Amino acid sequence: MTEQRETRRIRFIQGNEACAEGALYAGCRFFAGYPITPSSEIAEVLGEKLPRLGGRFIQMEDEIAAMAAVIGASLAGVKSLTATSGPGFSLKQENIGYACITEVPCVIVNVQRGGPSTGLPTGPAQADILQTRWGTHGDHPIIVVTPSTVAEMFTETVRAFNLSEKFRTPVVVLADEIVGHMREKLVVPATGEIEILGRAKPACDPSEYRPYDVSRGDVPPMANFGEGYRFHVTGLSHDATGFPTSDAATVHADQVRMTRKIYGRLEEIEKSEETETGDAEILLVAIGSTARSARSAVRLARERGLRAGLFRPITLWPFPDARVRDLAKKALAVVVPEMNLGQLALEVERVAHCDVPITGVHSAGGEAISPAQILAAVEKAVVR
Amino acid sequence: MGFDYMKYLREEKMPHIWCPGCGHGIVMKALIRAIDKAGLDQDRVVVVSGIGCVSRMPGYLDFNTLHTTHGRALAFATGVKMADPTLHVIAVMGDGDAVAIGGNHFIHTCRRNIGITTVVANNSIYGMTGGQRSPTTPLGDNTSTTVYGNADPPFDISALAVAAGASYVARTTTYHAQQIERLIVSGFENRGFSLIEVIGPCFVAHGRRNRARYKSNLDMYREEKETAINVTATKGKPQSELMGKVTIGVLHHAPMPEFTDEYQKVIEKATHVRTI
Amino acid sequence: MSGRYEIRLGGSGGQGLILAGVILGEAAAIHDGKNAVQTQSYGPEARGGMSKSDVIVSNEEIDYPKAYRMDLLLALTQASFSGYVKDVKPGGLVVYDTSLVRDVCEGNYRLVGIPIVETATRAIGKSMVANVVSLGAIVELTGIVSKEAVEKSLMGRAPRGTEEINRRALHAGYDLVKNAEQKTTAGNR
Known part of the structure; x- marks a missing residue:
């Protein structure tokens, strides 16, 4: 295979x-x-x-x-x-x-x-x-x-x-x-090296199946079409049975539950990588290909005696609020390089609560941001 | 004893949302009888719809049911069929759903001949949203968005399906309730995409605004009866006699390979290539 | 070699430079056991238009994937010579095709002009293999990947039935450089 x-x-x-x-x-x-x-x-x-x-x-x-x-x-x-x-x-x-x-x-x-x-x-x-x-x-x-x-x-x-x-x-x-x-x-990887998960299936009798039954947790077990469960799926707000409801309390509670099912289990979802963040005074936050340039920039900065470090969210959303806040607190400045005019920076600003100056390095013309561009921003941040 | 609809209905979901005099209930009952007559396994039937009055139908039916986004029923249905070609996939849509916002999916699903039996309940209006002009509203009609009379020419849904390459196209009206059932059954028998267009009334959102033609919803059913002509009766008739008539019956049947069958050959070819 | 070695293959769409970059990168990463990253940029045209393929080879982890201080530039069009030569690092190498690049400016780099396309057309009989001739020239000049590695990689990527012509093109590239170097040596005497 x-x-x-x-x-x-x-x-x-x-x-x-x-x-x-x-x-x-x-x-x-x-x-x-x-x-x-x-x-x-x-x-x-x-x-x-x-x-x-x-x-x-x-x-x-x-x-x-x-x-x-x-x-x-x-x-x-x-x-x-x-x-x-x-x-x-x-x-x-x-x-x-x-x-x-x-x-x-x-x-x-x-x-x-x-x-x-x-x-x-x-x-x-x-x-x-x-x-x-x-x-x-x-x-x-x-x-x-x-x-x-x-x-x-x-x-x-x-x-x-x-x-x-x-x-x-x-x-x-x-x-x-x-x-x-x-x-x-x-x-x-060879077969079995990475664990592969499937969806949780209902254990109940089809006649008792409720497709959004959250009595045992925020993620309801899911039957497949054709297996005998004959359930209803709709984009209308629905209750545990899967059928439409406009009951305000039910709909509100379900919206809260859907958000909680993700935000309530962040430790199973969050993933990030840190480079030289231990003593970082200049914190870089970057994702994707830009994070590669940022990592180069960290090395170049360290060669020049500047204590730079990189935080790279691998799970971007939910945004790693807690860790970014901790790192930003310890830093004198934050530099956010991204190939746009400042989107990731908005999140960093949100969680850092303006405790620390945040500078962006932007490229919106279809070119990668180079390590030199990021290094220049790091050096500037130090001077400031 | 009459036919037992309750076997296929989610009784607890009644009453339905359709207005008194609406034709959608007639379509739903015909579909139920057709499924029963064809002997489809209730657990293996998937009914998919989009958004609109008739698209609420799957909620009332005791099958695997999927009420999707506006216009996209056929695209969702295509995914279901591709994932498991042994499922009986049925799509139910309205006219706006099928050929306005969903027009692209409609023509491509016709062309692809994938095994989805599609019932379009065509009442020439956006009923649920309050009676706006639909892509099948006749010229000159008053609607909530054409208060000076409609200047926007209508689609002939069945002709569109034929032109797009559908292998089975049939049309009837809600007045011809028994024929709806027969046409759906023969649609099931066609291997591939089958379209059954059912012309029906919407007095509340359409008829009421065109009182010159329709005093009540009965006038709308009467019009269905009077304008319908069976396709077998049109043979040899000059075009002039067919003006203003609605041809009903099996309008087009040209069997061709079904898509998931053809894709099975792709799988065999790909598997074969690998083992060489 | 220990640090980062940057190669840019510059030319126009249809010259096969992206594939040449892939073969080079694969030779380094798979067959020579180094690290390599290949990237590319190209315009909307499938044929003609700007095309460049960057290959970074290193024994260390490669972060920034694009070439910005090139150790080697290959230019198969005038535009790529003129556009990229400023980014060649001091003491770097610039290989260009003598028929396609006429306006050559001197600088703090070594210029190697060789008839790549002409060799592909005359000696091999297919202008299409100019990319493979280039590859041979680069390998002979720099030794950035081993000849065994580049040949393995090339054979793995060459369409069935074209293995021989590709092998000949690669060797023609080696020879072009050997001959050019002999001439240079003779001239210096």
């Missing part, structure tokens, strides 16, 4: 290919998508590999349809993926909201490019940071992971599927053009 092997394999592949391989490893057997640069390689690889594993691939008529098909397939019990970039991600938003309220596990990859609109189709950006959090309408929790290496395109896609099944929620893999298209060494 292509995705599961007895032994590890070493490959030199693109981030997007690694993402597709990660999906297969996680047990994804359905992909629906629509071509869009710079994500199309994910569709191309899965178009070739899914049928080899008895899975199915479909190129839908548009981005909206692709998101819808993925939710439909997941309800029928198949782990499902779609991949896109900014403009397509915007089109998918209504149905992402549908997946949130109906609590259907699925994974959406957004390989960010320059925007808004058609923008810079082949140029990198990180300007969907807030769109992934707040893109769909209404209050909703969502989990977003941000790989910064080819290896992480694999492992974070696997983790995205696991989180999605465990918490019955859509999970976004937020990559950028550089990480998506860059090639690096990937050690494909």
